[in-house]
Structure formats: C-alpha cells, structure tokens
Amino acid sequence: MSYELGKKRVWVAGHRGMVGAALARRLEQENPAEILTVTRQEADLTDQTATRRWLEQARPEAIFVSAAKVGGILANDAYPADFLYQNLMIASNVIHAAFQVGVEKLLFLGSSCIYPKFADQPICEGALLTGALEPTNEWYAIAKIAGVKLCQAYRKQHGADFIAAMPTNLYGPGDNYDLKSSHVIPALIRKAHEARQASTPSMEIWGTGKPRREFLHADDCADALVHLMKTYSGHEHVNVGSGEDIPIKTLAHKIMNVVGYDGELVHDLSKPDGVPRKLMNTEKIRALGWSPSINLETGLEDAFNWYLDHINTVRGGT
Secondary structure, three states, X not given: OOOOOOOOEEEXXXXXXXXXXXXXXXXXXXXXXXXXXXOOOOOOOOOHHHHHHHHHHHOOOEEEEOOOOOOOHHHHHHOHHHHHHHHHHHHHHHHHHHHHHOOOEXXXXXXXXXXXXXXXXXXXXXXXXXXXXOHHHHHHHHHHHHHHHHHHHHHHHHOOOEEEEEEOEEEOOOOOOOOOOOOHHHHHHHHHHHHHHHOOOEEEEEOOOOOEEEEXXXXXXHHHHHHHHHHOOOOOOEEEOOOOEEEHHHHHHHHHHHHOOOOEXXXXXXXXXXXXXXXXXXXXXXXXXXXXXXXXXXXXXXXHHHHHHOHHHHOOOO
C-alpha cells in the first residue's frame, strides 16, 4: 500500500517534544497542505472533551501521536501515577477522537520499554506481553501498551487505518537535559560538560555500566515514522531502531570524548542498572525499505552541539 502525505493536513501531536519537532522538520519534505500543531494551553490532550473539540475544528487527515509524558528511571519511579494516567488519557482521547472525526490514518508512537524485562534479544514484535515488565518504568510501559492495543482494536472493529511504531532509545536536538528526569545520553552529555567546565577529576554514572542499550537519533526516528505512515498498514506494531547496541560504560566514554573531558569514570552502585540488554529486532522495518543514516558518533556530536547552543535554556529550573 502507499499513503501519500503530500497535500494532506497532518497533525503532529506533541510537536514541542524531541520526536515531534523532528517529525515537523521531516514532514516539510513531503509538501503537506498543512502541518497542524496545538499547545497544551489550546487543547489539553488528557481532557477528552478538549481533544474531541480540537479535532472537530482542525480536521486533520493524518495524525502522528508523539505526545507523551516522558522521563528517565528516576522520574518514572517518583511519579508512577502521573506517567500512567497522563499517557493513558493522551492515547485513549486522541485515538478515539480520531476515529470519531474520520481521520484517514494515524500512527501511535510507543516505546521499547513495552517489552518484557528479560525478552529474548534482539527483541521482535511478537515478544509483547510474553513476560514481566521492567519495574522501574512499568507505569509508562502499560500506558504505551494500551495505546498499541487501542490502534489494533479500532482497526479490528472499525477498519480504521491506525498503526503503531516502537522506537528504541532516542536522543538528539530538543532532548531533555534536566538531570532529575532525563534519559542516559543527555544526562551523560551534561555531566561530562559540567565536569570539564569545573575541571573535576571524575564524573559519575549510575550502576555498573554493563547493561547494553540501543540508540537512535531523533531525525532518523522521524524519517522512519514518515516511511511507515506511507508504506505500512497492518495490525502488528513495528520496531524502529538502529540494530546495534552498546554498553553504557562504552557510551559514557564516547560522550566524554565528544565533550573533550578526560577525567575518571566512577560508578554509583547504589543506583539500578535496569534491563540487562535491550536491542530491537528491526527486520520488519528494513524489509519495508527503511534503514538509519546517522551513526552514533555523528549523532552524539550533533546532540552536544545542540546542547551548547541551548545551554541557558536547558539549564533553566534545574
């Protein structure tokens, strides 16, 4: 199948986030009739009535659902109710209202944390719901699983062309650098830069550094999502990843090199490691004709340069 985005009214839900902003940049290349955006002040997506009212007025033909409450291990552990409730509401309100107003196609953005903690590696799409989740982010994961199942349910019952994509760990321009809520790459970039600026002899990472993680630049993710919107229509969600993973300790050293910090790396063993390994099986999306184009070293340099350009903003409130 082929679904062309040219001349369509396309809504990017969550356009202020890292992935949403990357999607808006990537969609410009598709020559849409209009890229629609809405702020939380204009329409709170956790509010069913406000979401339905906005969709009735805006009438998008295609929707990318990248809006979400996101954060790292610390934030997920501290605010489980917020992560579960807000993400459940966003998914259910947007997907249901999209069906009600007759949206042609919708792509829901999930997360690789939906998979069981000890899933076979690399993780294939069929691993969903085959085991227990990682406890440190199960609240977010459950909400994202519900979003995937909503897309499947509306497809099965109503024939809606709603699909879902599961990206791996993402990073890039627009990332969150607040150490209380950030993911690993922005946290390490900020720690390394501040350690270099202060000439401190060491910088700290959580845990043993042995867990392996896969990373994908946000611009690659956006390109994959546009590709899926144009080429895929199916019941099962699709993994989006680089197909390569790396130990956190090795990642930290790569970031230290990019930043120019030559201090010692020390481990806070009181902090959790999380899932031992998380690598996505990307055979399905590669068979659809997509593969990433930004390698990790280039991506880390891009992320660091963005951080330097926006350092006064990203430091605000932390």
